[in-house]
Amino acid sequence: MDIEQEILNRASAIEDKIRTYMPKEKGFQQTVLDAMDYSVFAGGKRLRPMLMEASYQMFGGKGNVIEAFMAAIEMIHTYSLVHDDLPAMDNDEYRRGKKTTHAVYGEAMAILAGDALLNYAYETAVSAVVQNAGDIRVAKAFQILAKKAGIYGMIGGQVVDVESEKNGQTIDRERLDFIYRLKTSALLEASLMIGAVLAGADDIEVAQMEAAGTKLGLAFQIQDDILDVTGTFEQLGKPIGSDDKNDKATYVAFEGLDKAKEDVRRFSEEAVSILDKLRGNHTFLRELFLYLINRNR
Amino acid sequence: MDIEQEILNRASAIEDKIRTYMPKEKGFQQTVLDAMDYSVFAGGKRLRPMLMEASYQMFGGKGNVIEAFMAAIEMIHTYSLVHDDLPAMDNDEYRRGKKTTHAVYGEAMAILAGDALLNYAYETAVSAVVQNAGDIRVAKAFQILAKKAGIYGMIGGQVVDVESEKNGQTIDRERLDFIYRLKTSALLEASLMIGAVLAGADDIEVAQMEAAGTKLGLAFQIQDDILDVTGTFEQLGKPIGSDDKNDKATYVAFEGLDKAKEDVRRFSEEAVSILDKLRGNHTFLRELFLYLINRNR
Numbered sequence: 001m002d003i004e005q006e007i008l009n010r011a012s013a014i015e016d017k018i019r020t021y022m023p024k025e026k027g028f029q030q031t032v033l034d035a036m037d038y039s040v041f042a043g044g045k046r047l048r049p050m051l052m053e054a055s056y057q058m059f060g061g062k063g064n065v066i067e068a069f070m071a072a073i074e075m076i077h078t079y080s081l082v083h084d085d086l087p088a089m090d091n092d093e094y095r096r097g098k099k100t101t102h103a104v105y106g107e108a109m110a111i112l113a114g115d116a117l118l119n120y121a122y123e124t125a126v127s128a129v130v131q132n133a134g135d136i137r138v139a140k141a142f143q144i145l146a147k148k149a150g151i152y153g154m155i156g157g158q159v160v161d162v163e164s165e166k167n168g169q170t171i172d173r174e175r176l177d178f179i180y181r182l183k184t185s186a187l188l189e190a191s192l193m194i195g196a197v198l199a200g201a202d203d204i205e206v207a208q209m210e211a212a213g214t215k216l217g218l219a220f221q222i223q224d225d226i227l228d229v230t231g232t233f234e235q236l237g238k239p240i241g242s243d244d245k246n247d248k249a250t251y252v253a254f255e256g257l258d259k260a261k262e263d264v265r266r267f268s269e270e271a272v273s274i275l276d277k278l279r280g281n282h283t284f285l286r287e288l289f290l291y292l293i294n295r296n297r
Numbered sequence: 298m299d300i301e302q303e304i305l306n307r308a309s310a311i312e313d314k315i316r317t318y319m320p321k322e323k324g325f326q327q328t329v330l331d332a333m334d335y336s337v338f339a340g341g342k343r344l345r346p347m348l349m350e351a352s353y354q355m356f357g358g359k360g361n362v363i364e365a366f367m368a369a370i371e372m373i374h375t376y377s378l379v380h381d382d383l384p385a386m387d388n389d390e391y392r393r394g395k396k397t398t399h400a401v402y403g404e405a406m407a408i409l410a411g412d413a414l415l416n417y418a419y420e421t422a423v424s425a426v427v428q429n430a431g432d433i434r435v436a437k438a439f440q441i442l443a444k445k446a447g448i449y450g451m452i453g454g455q456v457v458d459v460e461s462e463k464n465g466q467t468i469d470r471e472r473l474d475f476i477y478r479l480k481t482s483a484l485l486e487a488s489l490m491i492g493a494v495l496a497g498a499d500d501i502e503v504a505q506m507e508a509a510g511t512k513l514g515l516a517f518q519i520q521d522d523i524l525d526v527t528g529t530f531e532q533l534g535k536p537i538g539s540d541d542k543n544d545k546a547t548y549v550a551f552e553g554l555d556k557a558k559e560d561v562r563r564f565s566e567e568a569v570s571i572l573d574k575l576r577g578n579h580t581f582l583r584e585l586f587l588y589l590i591n592r593n594r
Contacts, residue, residue, distance in 0.1 A: 028475050029453040031460055036448075083412060088385075088404035107385035108459045111408065112452060115380060115415065119447040122419045126440045129426065133433040143423045150416040151333075155409060156326040162405045163328055178325050 003287045010053070011046040014070060018049070021071035021124050035105045035113035036120070040078050043096040047292065048073045048191045054288060055195025055209060058280040068128035069141055069194050072121040076149050077187055079117035080158065082110055089162060122146070141194045148190035157182025164249065171249040180251070184224075185217025192216075208274055212289075215271035219264045219293045225250040226260055227296065268293040300584045307350070308343040311367060315346070318368035318421050332402045332410035333417070337375050340393040344589065345370045345488045351585060352492025352506060355577040365425035366438055366491050369418040373446050374484055376414035377455065379407055386459060419443070438491045445487035454479025461546065468546040477548070481521075482514025489513075505571055509586075512568035516561045516590045522547040523557055524593065565590040 018040065023033055049070035056066045085092040085100040086107060093103045102110035125142050132138040147153055161179045164171045192209035201209070229252055252260045272289050275282045315337065320330055346367035353363045382389040382397040383404060390400045399407035422439050429435040444450055458476045461468045489506035498506070526549055549557045569586050572579045 023448055025449070027449075027453070028457045028472060029448055029479075032448055032452070032456040079412075083408055086385075086408065088408060106463065108463060109456070111380055111383065111385060112456050112459065114412070115376075116448045116452045116456075118412065118415055119443065119452060123440075123443040123447050126436065126443050130433070130436045130440050133436050134431050136427070136430040139423065139427045139430050139436070143420075143427050146416065146420040146423050150420050151320055151326055151329060151413045152322070155329070155413045155416060156324070159326045159329040159406070159409050159413075162409065166403065166405060175325060182326075 003291050006284070007045075007050070007288065007291065010050055014046040014049045014053070014074075015041070017067055018046075018071045018074055021068065023120060031105070031109060032113050032116050035101055035109050036117055038104060039082050039101045039113055039117065040075065042098045042101075044074075044078075045292075046074060048077050048187055050288065051188060051191040051213075051285070052195040054285040055192045056199045057195075058278075058282050058285055059196050059199035059201045059205070060280060061195065061199030063198075065128055065132060065138060066195065066198050068124050069145065069198070072125040072145060073187060073191055073194070075117045075121035075124065076145070076154075079114040079121070080154060082114040082117065084158065086110060118149075137197050137200065141197045144190050144193050144197065148186040148193075153182055153186035153190070157184070157186065173254060176249060176251065176254065180218055180221045181214060184221040185214045188217045188220070189213030205278060208278055212271045212274040215267045215274070216289055216292070219267035219271065222251045222260050222264050222267070223293055223295065225252045226257065226264070228252075229257065231296065264293055300588050303581070304342075304347070304585065304588060307347055311343040311346045311350070311371075312338070314364055315343075315368045315371055318365065320417060328402070328406060329410050329413050332398055332406050333414055335401060336379050336398045336410055336414065337372065339395045339398075341371075341375075342589075343371060345374050345484055347585065348485060348488040348510075348582070349492040351582040352489045353496045354492075355575070355579050355582055356493050356496035356498045356502070357577060358492065358496030362425055362429060362435060363492065363495050365421050366442065366495070369422040369442060370484060370488055370491070372414045372418035372421065373442070373451075376411040376418070377451060379411040379414065381455065383407060415446075434494050434497065438494045441487055441490050441494065445483040445490075450479055450483035450487070454481070454483065470551060473546060473548065473551065477515055477518045478511060481518040482511045485514045485517070486510030502575060505575055509568045509571040512564045512571070513586055513589070516564035516568065519548045519557050519561050519564070520590055520592065522549045523554065523561070525549075526554065528593065561590055 022037060022040065026033055052070050052073060053066060081095060082101045084090055085095060086102055092100055094100060100110075101113055105113065122142075125145060129138050129142050149155065151159070157179045160175060161183055164175065164179070189210045190213075192213045193206050196206045196209045228250070251263070255263065268289060272286055275286055275289070319334060319337065323330055349367050349370060350363060378392065379398045381387055382392060383399055389397055391397060397407075398410055402410065419439075422442060426435050426439050446452065448456070454476045457472060458480055461472065461476070486507045487510075489510045490503050493503045493506045525547070548560070552560065565586060569583055572583055572586070
C-alpha cells in the first residue's frame with residue numbers, strides 16, 4: 001500500500017463528505033457561514049475523521065451513521081484551531097500556509113464562527129441520534145464526543161496551556177503531560193472510540209482504542225514539537241520556531257531533541273502494539289499511525 | 298399569587314438545581330471551572346429554565362428529565378453573554394452590576410470559559426439522552442436545543458448584530474427583526490418547546506409554544522431597548538444608554554419610545570393569547586409572560 005497516496009485519497013473523500021454536512025441555507029448570517037467554510041476547508045490532514053472511519057472499518061462497521069460523527073469531530077477540531085489562533089490566545093496570522101480565520105474575517109466573526117462550528121458539530125451529531133433513536137450506541141458515541149471535547153478533554157488541556165503561557169507559570173512535566181494528553185490526545189481518543197462504539201465493539205475494546213489514542217496523541221504532539229525546531233516554513237505552513245517565539249515549554253525543551261525522537265518512537269510502538277492485539281483488519285490504521293508519527297509536516 | 302415573590306423563589310430553586318449540574322471535579326483546569334461558576338452564578342433571572350419548567354408543568358410533565366435541559370439552556374445563555382461581552386464584541390466591563398468574565402479572568406480565559414460552558418451544556422443534556430435511550434422525546438429536545446442555539450438560531454442573530462455594528466452597516470427593519478427573533482427569541486422558543494416536548498405535547502402544541510416564544514422574545518427585547526433609554530444604573534446593573542454609546546440601532550431608535558411601548562403590549566398580548574388557547578394550567582406561565590414584559594430591569 002502506498003500509504004501517502006491512500007491517505008490523500010481518503011482525506012479527499014472525507015472532505016467531500018464533510019462538505020455535505022456543512023450548513024447550506026444562506027441568509028443574513030451568510031458571513032458566519034462563509035467563515036465556517038473557510039475555516040474547515042483551509043486544509044488539514046482530516047486525521048480525526050480518518051482515524052474514526054478506519055476504527056469503524058476495523059471493527060466491521062458498514063453503515064453510514066459514522067459520517068455525521070466524522071463531520072462533527074472535524075468541526076470541533078476546526079473550532080478549536082480558530083479560537084486558539086485568536087489574538088487573545090496564540091495570536092497566529094497563518095496556519096497551514098493560509099491566513100487564519102480572524103486574519104480574514106476579523107476577531108468578532110472568528111469568535112462567532114468558532115462558536116458556530118462547535119454548536120453545529122452537535123447539531124450534526126444529534127441528527128444521527130434522532131435518526132437512530134433506540135440505538136444506544138449512537139447516543140453513547142455522542143457522549144464520548146462531547147466529553148472528549150470538553151473541560152475534562154480538549155478544552156481542559158487548552159486552558160492549562162494558555163494559563164501556563166500567559167502567567168509565565170513555570171510549567172512542570174506533570175502539567176506538560178496533562179496538556180498533551182487533553183489538548184492533543186483527547187480528540188484522537190474520541191475518534192478511535194467512536195468508530196469502535198458505532199461498529200459494535202465492546203467496552204474493553206473501546207478502552208483499548210482509547211489507550212491507543214492516548215499514545216498516538218503523545219507521539220503526534222511530540223513530533224509536532226520536533227518539527228517546530230527542525231522543519232521549514234514550506235513544510236509546516238507556519239513560521240518556524242513559533243513555540244520558541246511564544247516562549248512555550250515543549251517536550252523538546254524538557255527532554256532535548258534526541259530523547260524526544262526516541263519517545264516518539266516508543267509511544268508509537270506502544271500505540272501500534274495495542275492495535276495488533278485487537279481483532280479486525282488493522283492494516284490501514286497501523287500504517288496511518290506510523291505515517292503520522294514519522295511525518296515531516 | 299405574588300408573582301414577583303414566586304419568580305424569586307423559583308429562580309432560587311433553579312439556581313440550586315443548576316449548581317448540582319455544574320462540573321465538580323477540579324484539577325489543573327481549575328481556573329476555567331471557576332470562571333464557568335463565576336459566569337453562571339453572577340446573577341440573572343433564570344428566565345429560560347423557568348420558562349422551560351413552567352411549560353413542562355403546564356403540559357403535565359412530572360419527572361426530572363427536564364432538569365438537565367434547564368441547566369443546559371442556562372449554560373448556553375451564559376456562554377453567549379460571556380462571549381458577547383468580550384472586547385472584540387461589545388466590550389462590556391459590567392453586567393448585572395458585576396464585572397464581566399473577561400474583566401475578572403482575562404480575555405483568553407473568558408473565550409475558553411464560554412467554549413467550555415457551551416460544550417458542557419451538551420455534555421449535560423446528552424447524559425439525559427443516554428439515560429433515557431429509547432425515549433425519542435429526549436433526543437428531540439436535545440435537537441431543539443442545539444438548533445435554536447446555532448447559526449439558524451441564537452448565533453445567527455448574534456452574527457448579524459455584530460456585523461451591523463462593526464461595519465457601521467445601515468440596518469433596516471427587516472434585519473433588526475431578524476436579529477431580535479434569532480438573538481433573543483430563539484432560546485425562549487427553545488425553552489417553551491423543550492418543556493412541551495418532554496411533557497409529551499404533540500407537534501401542533503409544540504409549534505404553538507414556539508410561536509409564543511417568538512412573541513415573548515420580541516416584547517422582551519423591545520422592553521430591553523426601552524429600559525436602556527429610561528432605566529437607571531441601579532435598576533439595570535450596567536451603564537445607561539450603552540446602546541446609544543455603541544451607536545446601536547434599536548427598536549426605539551426606529552419606532553420611537555411610544556410606539557415601542559405599544560408594541561411591547563401588543564406582542565405580549567399575542568403571546569398570552571396563544572397560551573390561553575392551549576390545554577393545561579397556564580396560570581404561572583401567563584403571569585410570568587406579563588411580568589417579564591412589564592419589568593423595569
